[in-house]
Amino acid sequence: MADFDLVVIGGGPAGYTGAIRAAQLGKKVAIIEVEKKLGGTCLRVGCIPSKALLESSHLYEASSHGFKDRGIVVGDVKLDLPAMLTHKSKVVDTLAGGLDGLMKKHKITRLAGQGRIDGPGKVVVDGAEPKTLTTDAILIATGSQPSTLPNVVLDGNLVGSSTEALAFDAVPKHLVVIGAGYIGLELGTVWRRLGSKVTVLEFLDRILPGMDSEIAADALKIFKKQGLEFRLGTKVTGVKTTTNGCEVQIDGAEPVVCDRVLVAVGRKPNTDKLGLETVKVETDKRGFIPVNEHYQTAAKNVFAVGDVIGGAMLAHKAEEEAVACVEHLYTGYGHVNYGAIPGVVYTEPEIGTVGKTEDQLKEAGIPYRKGTFPFAANGRARASGTTEGRVKMLAHKDTDRILGVHIIGAHAGELIAEAVAAIEFGATSEDIARCSHAHPTLAEAMKEAALSVDGRTLNM
Structure with missing residues (x-):
């Protein structure tokens, strides 16, 4: 018998999510990560620490320049950058510790080192304590790293x-x-x-x-x-x-x-030193691992998900792929709707997007109707002083099915979730327009944009 049912190489969002789902399905799982912390780029040096700094920098700017107009007068505001960076690190450490706890909760064996395939059903862990594992299946989830340009050398400093x-x-x-x-x-x-x-x-x-x-x-x-x-x-x-x-x-x-x-x-996949040649798996010219609709590579029982297979390099997309891959492997069914994967830019204001863009619809010749609604006409946005931006909704001209929603404005990253659910369930703009949205909320702009598709906004 093999040591494990599944060995996951890579401890980022795709890796740990896939490992947890397999363990939930009763499988004996090991996860290999070269870094000290689980969480991958997203947690260690990406999504999470950047959001901590984004929020802190926004508070700093607001307290320095924005409070006065709201009747709040403060003294001299000073930046303590070391303290701001310490807060960022604490957030990362806390969440990484939580992942360690999840591995223990689900009885997942965690191994430190560089994971490397060494032929069918074998994975070598190169590290302080090298070892060889036997496994029925291998899931590659090694993520990506920053790209650069010709003649631009990343020196890690300036x-x-x-x-x-x-x-x-x-x-x-x-x-x-x-x-x-x-x-x-x-x-x-x-x-x-x-x-x-x-x-x-x-x-x-x-x-x-x-x-x-x-x-x-x-x-x-x-x-x-x-x-x-x-x-x-x-x-x-x-x-x-x-x-x-x-x-x-x-x-x-x-x-x-x-x-x-x-x-x-941009970013490039981490597919070097994985021993892919030992199972006759080749990458494409950009270094991505080709997979079929069930995330299986050219090798039997070797699977890959997340950034290493290309597409949108997003943590939540990688997680969905990992769950779909593992569920198909062990239950016979797993699916990802790539038309309902959101993207968020965490600037100020935020930008949230899901589905087709208007540019894509025009290029494909798909008939559509468009509705928009500005936050400047939204009561909650006015009260909060966050009036920049709008909601834009695109619906099929004949069926009214929602094809895409794009938001720029306060909390767009949260608001886009309604649009994701709508597209996932095949909703129409009429469906959103008929849903009661609490007043006063920013979400009312979504309802008004849906009404706008039919030319009947109520508050503009």
Whole structure:
């Protein structure tokens, strides 16, 4: 008999979620993680610590500049960056400890080291205590790492990725962000709120590639108003470090001199040193592992989920894939609806999105109707002083089925959940319009956007 029913390589959101679900189904499970903490990039140096800094920086800016208009007068507000970073670390440590507790609760064997496949049904743990495990099935969930550009070397100090940008020991006077996607904008706004001059360089002629272009255009206006500087259509050809900081070289323009550089141009899969060749699994030209609809690789009983298989590199997408993979393996059924996977940009205001963008519908020739409603016309938004942004709903012209919802505004990351559920259950805009939404709430903007699809908003 094998040592385990399932060995999971990688302890991030996909890995630990898959391990827990398999254990819930009565399987003997081991999980291998090279880092000291479980949680992967998301918990250690990604989603969670960045949100801690985003929230803290927002509170700092509000107390410094925003309270007076609300009748709250405070004295001199000072930034204690070490304390802010300590709070971030405590959040990470607490949640990582919680994951350790979950492994024990579900009787999952946790092993420290680098997991490596060594032929069918065998996994080697390279670490302080090397060992070889036998298993009936293997789940690869090793995640991803930051990418860079040609001639841009990440030195882990002045020129870094999101990992370094989460732990600057001082507020940069001038931070250059290369890339205007989710990560670059989130961390750029953190340091802008804390006092940095922030310049965002983007190769494309727009920000937030892949997002609905109207919402992205709204976001650009808001971020410019907040003080972020954007240089779109800009090709970075290299970065030089000097005694005074960094020099970002640009094709056809003068270089930009700054203190630090954040490179946020995407991520690449962690598929090296996995021993894939021992089970005759090959990656594609970008390093991703090809899988079938049940997340099975070219090798029998070797599966892969999350960032290593491509698609949207989102923790919740990875978790859904892990559950679907494990459930299909042990119950015969598992499914992910990729049309109902939300995305959130945790800037201020937030941006939430799910389903098709208007650009995609136009390109595909799908007939649709559009409804929008601004937060400026929402009572709760007015009372809270958060009137920027809007809800945009796209519904099929003939069936009225909701095809996509895109929100820019306060708490968009929470509001988008209603739209996710609506798309998952095949709801129409009429269904949302007929649902009672509590007054006064920001969620009423969703109802009004649904009414707008039919041209009958009530409050505008």
